[in-house]
Amino acid sequence: GAVVSQHPSRVICKSGTSVKIECRSLDFQATTMFWYRQFPKQSLMLMATSNEGSKATYEQGVEKDKFLINHASLTLSTLTVTSAHPEDSSFYICSAPPTGYNYGYTFGSGTRLTVV
Amino acid sequence: DQQVKQNSPSLSVQEGRISILNCDYTNSMFDYFLWYKKYPAEGPTFLISISSIKDKNEDGRFTVFLNKSAKHLSLHIVPSQPGDSAVYFCAASGPRDDKIIFGKGTRLHILP
Numbered sequence A: 001g002a003v004v005s006q007h008p009s010r011v012i013c014k015s016g017t018s019v020k021i022e023c024r025s026l027d028f029q030a031t032t033m034f035w036y037r038q039f040p041k042q043s044l045m046l047m048a049t050s051n052e053g054s055k056a057t058y059e060q061g062v063e064k065d066k067f068l069i070n071h072a073s074l075t076l077s078t079l080t081v082t083s084a085h086p087e088d089s090s091f092y093i094c095s096a097p098p099t100g101y102n103y104g105y106t107f108g109s110g111t112r113l114t115v116v
Numbered sequence B: 001d002q003q004v005k006q007n008s009p010s011l012s013v014q015e016g017r018i019s020i021l022n023c024d025y026t027n028s029m030f031d032y033f034l035w036y037k038k039y040p041a042e043g044p045t046f047l048i049s050i051s052s053i054k055d056k057n058e059d060g061r062f063t064v065f066l067n068k069s070a071k072h073l074s075l076h077i078v079p080s081q082p083g084d085s086a087v088y089f090c091a092a093s094g095p096r097d098d099k100i101i102f103g104k105g106t107r108l109h110i111l112p
Helices: none
Strands: A004-007 A010-013 A019-025 A032-038 A044-051 A054-058 A067-073 A076-081 A090-096 A111-115 B010-014 B019-025 B032-038 B045-051 B056-059 B062-067 B072-077 B086-093 B100-102 B106-111
Touching: A004 A090, A010 A019, A019 A090, A019 A111, A032 A067, A032 A076, A044 A067, A044 A076, A054 A067, A076 A090, A090 B100, B010 B019, B019 B032, B019 B086, B019 B106, B032 B062, B045 B056, B045 B062, B045 B072, B072 B086
Parallel strands: A010 A111, B010 B106
Antiparallel strands: A004 A019, A019 A076, A032 A044, A032 A090, A044 A054, A067 A076, A090 A111, B019 B072, B032 B045, B032 B086, B056 B062, B062 B072, B086 B100, B086 B106
């Protein structure tokens, strides 16, 4: 079945540095990738939608310059947290929507970011 | 290989009846299970969870049952309401909560 590989699974970085999170669709082409952030009450907040070949669509309240999203190819989408702060510490997860090959949503395994 | 499986892509249930959404998992190390609900164009929202030390957790119209021996959990919604029409995701996490593994989702249609 469809698989989205997300790396790294855990990362600790210093304040002010940048961290890149990658999501790769391994056996299918994902023209769209959703990026979520999980908050303490366990809801996943949609941050942005990346689209191959065009600019990402950001949800209201999400800083575009801070959370850089790039959909470089049909199999790779990246989220870069720039100038990270401790409040950016969270669980980030990507998801590819259903395609012709895959009836359901496919989630990455998530990235636990800790900013110290 | 999928560690969390939702084998029914969709389910239709009459309004007022019980909706039962099923989920199977393969990793016996999972110790926490969650259900999320997703409307179109929105992110999934948390519904209910259950720890592996329990076999049932209830919250209003929603009840989750866990059968560890069968590695199976189910979400019961009763009575089903039109607003329950959405995609439901089953998810699981391990002891260190390093990652959450999601199923592919089941689309629930509540029929009038």
